[in-house]
Amino acid sequence: MAEPRLEVRRAVRAVLAEVGSAAPNHQTAPVVLVACSGGADSLALAAALAAEAPRAGVVAGGVVVDHGLQAGSAGRARTVGAVLARWGLDPVEVIHVRVGPGPGGPEGRARGARYAVLDAAAERHQAMGVLLGHTMDDQAETVLLGLARGAGARSLGGMAPRHGRYRRPLLRMAREVVRAAIPDEVDPWEDPHNADPAFTRSRVRHQVLPILEKELGPGVAAALARTGELLRADADVLDELAHQVRIDVTRPGGGLDVGELAGLPRAVRWRVLRAAAIDAGCPPTDLTAAHIEAVDALVTAWRGQKGIDLPGAIRIRRRTSRLVFEPSG
Structure with missing residues (x-):
């Protein structure tokens, strides 16, 4: 197996090559941003982007979103922004938002606020891509949550490697591999919500998946992620057909x-x-x-x-x- 940092860099390199080939033919280098929370996965992704962007002819920047949900989050966000700048990412934006009450639960509202910030940053910098640090394990959790909701193949398909401007280079990589790629000089921040059993995804991560691995054997996360990928391909075809049919009916x-x-x-x-x-x-x-x-x-x-x-x-x-x-x- 390749060294983890090389694996992550190779995945980022492939995405940057795709962005570069799609860039308009002019002298301005394409801009790619990375969403970085300060967690292990996004830090590993940001470090790989900083290393690969110069050789790919890409301007690489970072966006840190502080949701204000924990004490001291604003200071941590500024620290993460300083790390990204030290690695050579430019522009780097640290943006503070407030997640108020409303429908969808705190997880859904925080996610909505985060993507609104990322969309706005991408528009400001005319970014051709925004990189997200979701891993194969995140995908497995998403597939399980979709199964629990009973929402059909599209939900079971999990997250797309590419959706609009968003790219997920690490979606086929295990979380443990990605986290082994973090530069030695930084300490990742672990969001306490990720370990809080009050949140459904936390229970899936720390209780449900470990039980499945214990009872069914290793490789459950990889199998779930692979199943999601296959279902997504089927759903893409059916969705396109349904789009055409809807026009007719x-x-x-x-x-x-x-x-x-x-x-x-x-x-x-x-x-x-x-x-x-x-x-x-x-x-x-x-x-x-x-x-x-x-x-x-x-x-x-x-x-x-x-x-x-x-x-x-x-x-x-x-x-x-x-x-x-x-x-x-």
């Missing part, structure tokens, strides 16, 4: 044609219904397979039901031969 003036929907394979029909619900305002993370099954009954088992209420205060009604998505108020 949308009626003038809005709503979906019930007769056309009823003739579709369920795998395609459910995707059409889910996409329509999300576009109407349903939070994707709150929309489960049980919700879509209830909506599907308005198409395939119509007995005069008044409608289905979905997360996000959205109500689905059947009106003659159409399904209509509207605010529940």
Whole structure:
């Protein structure tokens, strides 16, 4: 096995080559940012980016987001920013946000705030890519959480290696390998939320996966991540088909044609219904397979039901031969 730092650098090198080949043909070097929390995975990623960017002809910067959820977080964020600058990353931004009350739980709200900050930073610096430090173990946890929600193949597919401007170079690498690649001169910060059993992902990481590894043997995380990758490939094809079909079944003036929907394979029909619900305002993370099954009954088992209420205060009604998505108020 290759030395961990070389493995991480090789993964980053491949992403930078992809970004470079997609860059417009002009004299300005493409900009790539790394999201760094100060945790082990993102520090290893940031160090690899700092080492590989000059030889790839890429301007490499970093963004540190302080969510303000723990005492002393602002000072830690500034320390992480100083480390990134010392490694040669430029620009480096340390941004402080406040995660207020609202729907989605504290994890979901913090994630939303973080991506809003990263999107804004990428726009300011016209970055072609933003690197995230998710590992194979993170992917395995995501697949298990998707299985628990019963949200279908898309959710079981986990995180995408590439989504828009975001790249996850370490998604096929074990967490222990990535963490062995941290430069010796830095001490990573461990978010206490990652060990707090009040958080679902923490319980999956520290209780569920270890039990599976003990009872089923080693390699469960790798198998879950590989399963997610295969399901994501299948889901990509079905989602594209459903996108085209949805255009065909949308009626003038809005709503979906019930007769056309009823003739579709369920795998395609459910995707059409889910996409329509999300576009109407349903939070994707709150929309489960049980919700879509209830909506599907308005198409395939119509007995005069008044409608289905979905997360996000959205109500689905059947009106003659159409399904209509509207605010529940």
